[in-house]
Amino acid sequence: MMSLSINRAAMRAAAPARQYAIASQSVRFASTKTLKDAVAEVVPAKREQLKKLKADYNDANLGQIKLENLLGGMRGLKVMLWEGSVLDSERGIAFHGKSIPDCEKVLPTAQDIGLSGKEMLPESMLWLLLTGQVPSKEEVKQLSAELASKGKLPSYAEKIIDSFPKTMHPMTQFASAVASLNHDSKFAEAYKQGVRKTEYWQPTLEDSIDLIAKLPAIAARIYHNVFGRGDGVQKIDSNLDLIGNYSQMIGYGDNEGMIDYLRLYIAIHGDHEGGNVSAHTAHLVGSALSDPYLSYSAALLGLAGPLHGLANQEVLGWALDMQKKVGDNASESDIKEFLWTTLKSGRVVPGYGHAVLRMPDPRFSALSRFCDTRPELKNSSIVQLVQKTSKVAPEVLKEHGKTKNPYPNVDAASGCVLYEYGLKEWSYYTVIFGISRALGALPQLVMDRALGLPIERPKSLSMDALEELLKK
Numbered sequence: 001m002m003s004l005s006i007n008r009a010a011m012r013a014a015a016p017a018r019q020y021a022i023a024s025q026s027v028r029f030a031s032t033k034t035l036k037d038a039v040a041e042v043v044p045a046k047r048e049q050l051k052k053l054k055a056d057y058n059d060a061n062l063g064q065i066k067l068e069n070l071l072g073g074m075r076g077l078k079v080m081l082w083e084g085s086v087l088d089s090e091r092g093i094a095f096h097g098k099s100i101p102d103c104e105k106v107l108p109t110a111q112d113i114g115l116s117g118k119e120m121l122p123e124s125m126l127w128l129l130l131t132g133q134v135p136s137k138e139e140v141k142q143l144s145a146e147l148a149s150k151g152k153l154p155s156y157a158e159k160i161i162d163s164f165p166k167t168m169h170p171m172t173q174f175a176s177a178v179a180s181l182n183h184d185s186k187f188a189e190a191y192k193q194g195v196r197k198t199e200y201w202q203p204t205l206e207d208s209i210d211l212i213a214k215l216p217a218i219a220a221r222i223y224h225n226v227f228g229r230g231d232g233v234q235k236i237d238s239n240l241d242l243i244g245n246y247s248q249m250i251g252y253g254d255n256e257g258m259i260d261y262l263r264l265y266i267a268i269h270g271d272h273e274g275g276n277v278s279a280h281t282a283h284l285v286g287s288a289l290s291d292p293y294l295s296y297s298a299a300l301l302g303l304a305g306p307l308h309g310l311a312n313q314e315v316l317g318w319a320l321d322m323q324k325k326v327g328d329n330a331s332e333s334d335i336k337e338f339l340w341t342t343l344k345s346g347r348v349v350p351g352y353g354h355a356v357l358r359m360p361d362p363r364f365s366a367l368s369r370f371c372d373t374r375p376e377l378k379n380s381s382i383v384q385l386v387q388k389t390s391k392v393a394p395e396v397l398k399e400h401g402k403t404k405n406p407y408p409n410v411d412a413a414s415g416c417v418l419y420e421y422g423l424k425e426w427s428y429y430t431v432i433f434g435i436s437r438a439l440g441a442l443p444q445l446v447m448d449r450a451l452g453l454p455i456e457r458p459k460s461l462s463m464d465a466l467e468e469l470l471k472k
């Protein structure tokens with residue numbers, strides 16, 4: 001717990017506007033901070049850090065831009081500010097400097113807040129991503145309760161979701177429903193009222209928390225409408241965590257293994273630095289001061305692409321096709337043959353390769369570790385096939401010689417566990433990823449606003465213009 005004097009100084013420096021004033025009483029007397037208090041403490045220091053960076057290094061060179069970068073999806077260019085996490089090609093993701101195993105050691109779990117379950121809670125990850133600090137158990141409990149209190153959907157959003165055809169892809173439904181919530185955006189309203197730029201981050205944070213709280217109810221309603229699973233009732237228990245409530249709503253309230261798996265899944269998919277398609281999209285759209293609902297809706301549409309988040313749906317369909325072909329207890333050579341058939345048909349092997357990573361994804365390792373600790377998963381034929389494939393595929397992909405990273409990414413493992421627990425509708429899997437990515441994308445939007453980052457607008461060139469430039 002930080003000292004009272006630091007809290008007061010930080011609160012003064014944050015200078016919140018009247019309508020967004022933070023209840024200073026809760027800072028003065030309570031033994032725990034609210035998330036909003038914690039962010040208010042961080043903002044002045046971040047602003048100071050940015051000011052100093054600009055003052056000391058504004059002209060410093062961060063590398064050259066080559067034609068291959070421009071033509072190659074901007075790979076490797078250092079052109080975005082992203083506070084929540086940094087991805088190292090050899091070590092994998094670190095959330096404010098903490099690897100996944102570090103997070104597993106220090107972030108509060110369900111058990112820590114009086115529920116059953118050993119995995120870190122998405123609420124803990126959200127707190128870490130927003131503030132850079134490991135929350136106390138009490139702070140996480142309070143955040144869980146806040147999310148539960150804000151979790152119910154307005155009736156207009158229910159009606160909109162209920163009007164979608166069942167045949168519409170769940171991700172299209174998800175993104176549309178999220179966009180519709182901008183009807184109630186506090187940021188959009190505050191902007192209309194002319195709130196000062198220095199205060200934008202506060203209604204952005206309020207919208208972000210409201211949205212994160214409502215994502216499970218949106219996702220559960222889509223699941224019920226499309227697949228007839230769960231009871232379709234938004235019964236949110238104020239004593240449960242975000243994923244405890246989500247699990248109840250999708251009909252898994254009594255499956256401890258599944259609930260804990262979803263907590264782990266959603267915590268570790270939360271952030272993967274800023275350049276990935278979904279996170280970058282949220283940042284780009286948000287840079288036009290579109291509110292968090294619109295920004296995150298756009299992010300979900302990017303996540304719905306098969307080279308990004310939709311790969312988890314692709315993996316499961318592909319793995320089941322393989323299982324049909326090779327049967328249970330498949331040999332390595334059967335799996336190799338199936339991999340070659342995929343490659344020779346000109347398709348990618350879903351769940352393998354990565355734009356940045358050059359090693360097995362630590363998120364894949366974390367999900368595999370989960371499988372190893374659960375007796376109900378150890379003997380699952382689909383989990384075993386996915387694990388076996390992860391040992392065989394890198395050699396095949398190396399021999400194939402195209403992909404820069406022949407190792408499994410997170411999508412290789414995530415779906416088979418859901419499948420084994422009975423959530424077999426794999427066209428729904430990316431929706432679960434979409435609940436998670438908000439944990440990283442929305443905190444950055446808050447930071448974008450707090451730091452007053454400008455509208456994103458890189459320079460583009462036509463091939464003619466490039467030729468002219470390069471000839472000079």
Ligand SMILES: CC(=O)SCCNC(=O)CCNC(=O)[C@H](O)C(C)(C)COP(=O)(O)OP(=O)(O)OC[C@H]1O[C@@H](n2cnc3c(N)ncnc32)[C@H](O)[C@@H]1OP(=O)(O)O
Pocket residue numbers: 306307308309311343347348349350351352353354355356402403404405409410411
């Ligand atoms: C949460 C996530 O988003 S993780 C990523 C999820 N996506 C997937 O699993 C889909 C399969 N993987 C891929 O398509 C790619 O590896 C990506 C999209 C993840 C990364 O793309 P890139 O950075 O362009 O990869 P890379 O530089 O290694 O690509 C070089 C070549 O290898 C190919 N390649 C890359 N991965 C694979 C793969 N898994 N199977 C077959 N070929 C591959 C590329 O298609 C490219 O071929 P091309 O030269 O004919 O266009």
Ligand SMILES: O=C([O-])CC(=O)C(=O)O
Pocket residue numbers: 271272275276277278355356409
């Ligand atoms: O980092 C990327 O490009 C893709 C990815 O793994 C993620 O967004 O989780």
